[in-house]
Amino acid sequence: MKLNVDGSARGNSRVGGGGGACMDHQGSLVFSFHNKYGSITNNIAEAQAMVDGLKICADKELNNIIMEIDSRIIHEAVSNLFHSCGWKLWYRLEIIHQFVQPLNLRFSHTLREGNSVADGLAKIASSGAPDKTYICLIPILSGAPQF
Template sequence: MWTSRSGKEQSLKTPLKTPLTFFSIEKATIVRWTRPTGHWKKLNVDSSSWGNPGAGGGGRVYRNEARNLIFAFQNSYGHVTNMVAEARAMIDGLTLCKDMRLSSIIVETDSRTLFDAVTSHSNSCSWRLWYVLESIHHLSQSLNLSFSHILREGNFVVDGLAHIASNSAPNKLFLNIADLPRPVRGSMILDKAGVGQIRHCRPKKGIS
């Protein structure tokens, strides 16, 4: 019940005809790249492509427990699908580790699909991808690997390298931070300092 200006009591039994729209408050979390511990090193991999399939490229960064860069690499892959580019970025990184006689490696990707494919040993994929996955499994037998999934915000360094490579940039090896492209260098410095990136969660919309 409520009282109108005329002093008469009115009823609110009639439902509102206009639906109410509710918005939740946007949430944000901090995502950090975490350093490996003990005798482990970490290899982060990522890819980028303009279309699926489209012009693609891959990046990988290898760092030690002190957050120091051991090497970084960018590769252009030509016309590929997203998943093939992701898998090739991983196998190229592992091949380079083998050539450099490195082992005890945490391989980290922000592709949940690739992570699941590698850790589940699934055969339900295209023959091109299956061939690359088999090569990854073969390399894992000699390199002592552990696989990890990371959110994209914690993988910005290799994401930047992959994006540059997908624009038909030449293949390039980097052995120190100063040689990295400027945007990638900035992300690397933040990772080394332990500073995270902001991850925004999309607000949910509801109608009642």
């Protein structure tokens, strides 16, 4: 599974939101989401979007997750679990790291162009749209017939 997430804040420390999309190994959508966060910074919005996406993965019992994010700062922070960041970010990094082993989670940095769907969902959320999660209705089955 590949989970792309992004955070957005309209003017740093203003209305923010996050979003993401999870695809299976064939590129089919498994779920997507967007959540508004209120007054938040870009980095906190990015980290919160990671938490939100991972909670959905855990709820749906998905594993072997490659999480792609386009923020180099957050990628480095989550990969090295920075202890010198502010407590709001550190708290979210701690939550993210609780998912690493159960979900067989790996992190990857991607360019902004590779994260356009998550970016669009995050912008919808930061525009003030209501929180929404979309779940694919087709079950993911290994060996399922291809149509």
